[in-house]
Amino acid sequence: MTRVQAGLTREGIVEAALHIVDGQGLRRLTMRRLGDALGVEAMAVYHHFPRGKDQLLDAMIEHVAAPPRPPAEGDWEQRLRTWAQAYRVKLLEHAGALPLLFTRPVPEAVAFPSLEGRLAAFTEAGLDEEAILDAAHALAAYVLGHVILEVQAEAPGQPPTPPPDGRHPHLARLRPRETARTWDGRFTAGLDAVLPTR
Amino acid sequence: MTRVQAGLTREGIVEAALHIVDGQGLRRLTMRRLGDALGVEAMAVYHHFPRGKDQLLDAMIEHVAAPPRPPAEGDWEQRLRTWAQAYRVKLLEHAGALPLLFTRPVPEAVAFPSLEGRLAAFTEAGLDEEAILDAAHALAAYVLGHVILEVQAEAPGQPPTPPPDGRHPHLARLRPRETARTWDGRFTAGLDAVLPTR
DNA sequence: ACCTGAACACCGTTCAAGT
DNA sequence: ACCTGAACACCGTTCAAGT
Numbered sequence: 001m002t003r004v005q006a007g008l009t010r011e012g013i014v015e016a017a018l019h020i021v022d023g024q025g026l027r028r029l030t031m032r033r034l035g036d037a038l039g040v041e042a043m044a045v046y047h048h049f050p051r052g053k054d055q056l057l058d059a060m061i062e063h064v065a066a067p068p069r070p071p072a073e074g075d076w077e078q079r080l081r082t083w084a085q086a087y088r089v090k091l092l093e094h095a096g097a098l099p100l101l102f103t104r105p106v107p108e109a110v111a112f113p114s115l116e117g118r119l120a121a122f123t124e125a126g127l128d129e130e131a132i133l134d135a136a137h138a139l140a141a142y143v144l145g146h147v148i149l150e151v152q153a154e155a156p157g158q159p160p161t162p163p164p165d166g167r168h169p170h171l172a173r174l175r176p177r178e179t180a181r182t183w184d185g186r187f188t189a190g191l192d193a194v195l196p197t198r
Numbered sequence: 199m200t201r202v203q204a205g206l207t208r209e210g211i212v213e214a215a216l217h218i219v220d221g222q223g224l225r226r227l228t229m230r231r232l233g234d235a236l237g238v239e240a241m242a243v244y245h246h247f248p249r250g251k252d253q254l255l256d257a258m259i260e261h262v263a264a265p266p267r268p269p270a271e272g273d274w275e276q277r278l279r280t281w282a283q284a285y286r287v288k289l290l291e292h293a294g295a296l297p298l299l300f301t302r303p304v305p306e307a308v309a310f311p312s313l314e315g316r317l318a319a320f321t322e323a324g325l326d327e328e329a330i331l332d333a334a335h336a337l338a339a340y341v342l343g344h345v346i347l348e349v350q351a352e353a354p355g356q357p358p359t360p361p362p363d364g365r366h367p368h369l370a371r372l373r374p375r376e377t378a379r380t381w382d383g384r385f386t387a388g389l390d391a392v393l394p395t396r
Numbered sequence: 397a398c399c400t401g402a403a404c405a406c407c408g409t410t411c412a413a414g415t
Numbered sequence: 416a417c418c419t420g421a422a423c424a425c426c427g428t429t430c431a432a433g434t
Contacts, residue, residue, distance in 0.1 A: 006399070025301075031427060039293030044399050052428065077425085101296035101346055103223075105353040131387070137347065138340065138388030149300055155303040189329070190336030193314065194391055204418070241403060241409085242418050374413065399416070407426060414419070 006040045009049050013038065014059050021060070021096040045197035061100040066110045067140065076124040077195060082144050083118065091147045100149065101144070125196050134167070137198065142194045150183050163193055208246050209237065212257050219258070219294040244249045262289070264308045265338065267300040268315035275393060280340050281316065283391055285340045287343045287356040296349065301344070323394050333394065348381050 016037045025085060035042035049055040068090060070083040079185050091098060118136040127135055214235045220243050229251060233240035247253040266288060268281040289296060316334040325333055 030416085032425085036383070042399055043401085046428075047398055095300070095388075101300075102293070102297045102349055103353070105350045133393065134384055134387035137384055138344075138391050141343030141347055141388060142336065142340050142392070143343065144346045145339030145341065146336075147344075148342045150341055151300055152303045155301070162412080174208045184333055186335055189332035190339060193333065193336050193394070196391070206417080228406085230406085239419055241420085244409075245417060397421105398434085402430090404429080405427095408424095410423080411421090412419105413421100414427100415417085 006044065008038060008040060008048055010059065013045060013056065017060055018063065018097060019054060022094055023096075024075065025096050026099055026103055035114075038179060057100055058104055060097055061104050062107060062110055062187055065097045065106045067103055067114035069113050070121060076100060076121040078194060079121050079189060080118065080139065080165040083114075083121075084139060085187075087114075087140075087143050088147060088187060091144070092150065095147075095151045095154075098147070122196070125198060139194055142190060146187055147192060153183075204236065204242065206236060206238060206242060206246055208257065209225055210262055211243060211246055211254065215254060216243070216261065216292060216295060218371075220292055221241045221294075223294050225296055234286060249307070255298055256302055258295055259302050260305060260308055262292040263299055267294035267311050268319060274319040277319050277339065278316065278393060279386075279389060281312075281319075282337060282383075285289045285312075285338075285341050286345060289342070290348065293349045293352075325394060337392055340388060344385055344388060360365070 013034070017029055017034055020033060020037060031042040031045060034045060034056075038044075045056070046052060048060070067180065068083065068086045070079045073079075076083070115136060119132055122132045122135045125135075211232070215227055215232055218231060220233060220263065229240040232243060234244075243254070244250060247257070252280045266281060266284045271277075272280070305368060313334060317330055319332045320330045323333075
């Protein structure tokens with residue numbers, strides 16, 4: 001009985017791992033479960049990632065957290081808005097893997113093309129030298145932080161209890177019916193503040 | 199030989215757990231290691247946290263991610279700047295526990311007093327109803343995201359290799375000598391953008 | 397080169413038992 | 416009420432072995 005070569009690839013392994021994490025969370029990502037998903041013994045993964053699970057997690061965050069390149073067309077504001085929205089969507093698609101953001105660095109070679117595009121856009125916006133880097137940084141920080149808040153709000157265990165006090169008149173707006181639409185609205189509203197005024 | 203009562207408290211357990219996480223990272227937080235740190239058998243913790251490690255992690259993030267209350271004195275801008283800086287410092291002090299931000303929600307009762315203070319400040323800033331919540335949200339998102347970027351930059355394994363290309367003239371500034379000072383500077387520069395202009 | 401199978405140290409959690 | 420000790424299923428990783 002000739003054995004079929006499994007034909008594992010680093011890419012295929014990372015995809016299978018992300019599929020597990022997206023569906024069941026980081027804690028359920030196990031070398032044995034990953035092996036099962038790939039139709040292979042857990043130890044087969046070590047041949048492609050000799051440093052083991054650590055190296056696998058590095059590859060996963062590199063895949064998930066790589067910021068997209070800003071588009072080439074449009075004025076600087078359109079490009080930055082499109083970029084921010086695209087980055088947000090990409091992060092939310094792999095929300096389960098995002099804790100890795102705090103744990104391992106995104107390699108510079110992966111972050112660089114995106115940064116370059118943002119710098120060019122802010123240059124066109126007329127910011128002076130010092131402010132360009134700060135602005136590119138602040139924009140990325142805003143997107144990342146907004147994703148934290150979104151993921152938290154969507155997390156299980158957040159009970160629909162009203163805030164402990166009704167003192168502030170604006171708090172009624174805090175728990176609207178259509179959550180998705182609201183996060184969208186908040187995101188773009190925040191962008192208005194983070195982007196330079198023309 | 200009379201046995202000494204260990205005198206465990208939920209608070210004491212959370213503190214010991216945070217001490218381990220701050221020093222060695224989340225992955226090294228183990229019920230048995232935690233027991234050792236407390237001079238107790240691992241299983242003693244279950245008496246104070248019946249839902250086990252999950253409940254312990256909930257208590258930890260509740261402690262770490264609770265945003266401070268904005269100060270009562272000063273004009274709205276001073277109060278918001280002070281708040282943002284204080285929150286940033288608090289988060290950085292427990293950087294090892296921050297991955298939990300993506301995993302479990304911060305209870306509303308914990309987040310509320312801080313939110314209320316921010317809303318009051320933005321009201322004084324003259325924002326209209328709709329914008330007040332958006333602004334309070336955007337400010338928190340910026341602080342959280344900035345902390346992600348800071349923690350990532352400080353993370354091990356980030357090699358001092360120069361960016362792959364020198365096309366953009368501003369990139370020389372990306373890797374300055376005094377990292378700490380630079381992150382401070384960037385943080386306040388970003389605040390200028392996130393806060394409303396007077 | 398690519399994958400398996402057995403083995404080891406460690407993990408979270410249970411349960412009955414001690415005081 | 417508070418903690419221990421033994422036990423169970425599961426985990427990451429090693430190593431020698433198979434093809």
